[in-house]
Amino acid sequence: MKISIKREFDFIEYDVDMQDVTLLEMLNHIKSEVDSSLAYSSGCRSSVCGSCGVRVNEKEVLACSYKVQEGDKIEPLKNVPVIRDLVVSLDKAYETNARAKAWISEYNSQAKQTHEDEKINETQSDCILCASCYSACPVYAVNEEFLGPFALTRVWKVVSDKREAELKEKIDTIQTNGVWDCTLCNECTVVCPQGISSKADIEKLRAKSSQYGYMDPNFGSFGGGFDSGFGFDGTPSF
Template sequence: MKIKVSRYTTEPQATEAVFEYEVQMQDVTLLEVLNEIKTKQDASLTYTSGCRSSVCGSCSMRVNGREVLACAYKIQDGDLVEPMKNSPVIRDLVVNMDKAYSFNAKAKAWQSSLSPSTNLTQENEKINEIQSDCILCGLCYSACPVYAVNEEFIGPFSLTRVWRYVSDVREKDSSDKIDAIQTNGIWDCTLCNECTLVCPQDISSKSDIEKLRSKSVMSGYSDPSFANAFGGSFQGTSFDGSPSF
């Protein structure tokens, strides 16, 4: 079986080349193939991995233009393996995710005002149970097309984490989180659903963003592009009959 690997390096200067490797393996994961190549053919091949169980998210990359976890993807003859998009390449299949993770801080995606007197029921837990399963693999970040036009977009996994805390009944005041995601956030999303399709945990960031939009409207916000379509003069009506924007 032959596979191709796009290899990138920034030292001593930025270079990119596609290398072809052949291995005598069948019905194995991409990570197993990469380990075989590194240990027996090319020790300079660079990638990251950890748990080998689709839990840590460290082996994120793309195959034939599709985001996958190397430890879960079953390799096929002729596959092209590439690093993730929207993040600077450090070397070969390793990218720098610092900026992607920084959006968690910009979105204030944490528990900030916990109410100790609120009892958490099983029904409460199910509201954001799946969002709590996010492993921060970054596949959704790589798949998101918004970064082609807006590098400051807060992004799918950060917005999912915002919904996880905004929907927590123990959160006394989530207004700061709603405020933080109005610019470069929920209204910039195209709702293309690419993030959902690649998520190894079956989390729908698209759905979470839609719920955050509804929550924002209830807090008095509106889609700025919608308002601008009317020359900034369009005015909606809130539930109590007063102007909402």
């Protein structure tokens, strides 16, 4: 089976006698048996740690779960600095969580979580910070200050948690380079290995923002309100 791997400026072709294997298994074989200089990241091998994110045929995948196909072209994630071969630095992407204040700032001691409450943001809790969404994001590609998909998903997780006592602080924080900068293209959702829709979360954050008097600045000169189609709690209002 022939595959090509991006190394520095060129794709290098490897012909490996393996079938029905994951990309990570093939990378391990190439490094141990063919080319020991190949660099890539891996960790849990169970689609949990998110460290083996790469692009195959221009789509983001986890190497530990993707089954290799003849002619595949593998390259590092986009929109992040490449350290070497398939190894990238995710530091700047991770910093967006801090800039977005994507955590509970102050607990409402009177609010008690029920099992039903936990299910509201259960999916968002599955984010593994693989940065596939940042690699696929066309906004982050041109604006590195954009808070980006997984940071905004985490903000929605906090905002939808009734134990958070500082909702306005969270909403204020995501107005600049945040919810209104997203194009809602849905590329982040398509590539998320956990099935998280950051697009949907951002739409719900826009609805929350409107409740605090914010609106899309692109519509500011037209007058009238912004109707996102969602109620205050992020549920559809139609």
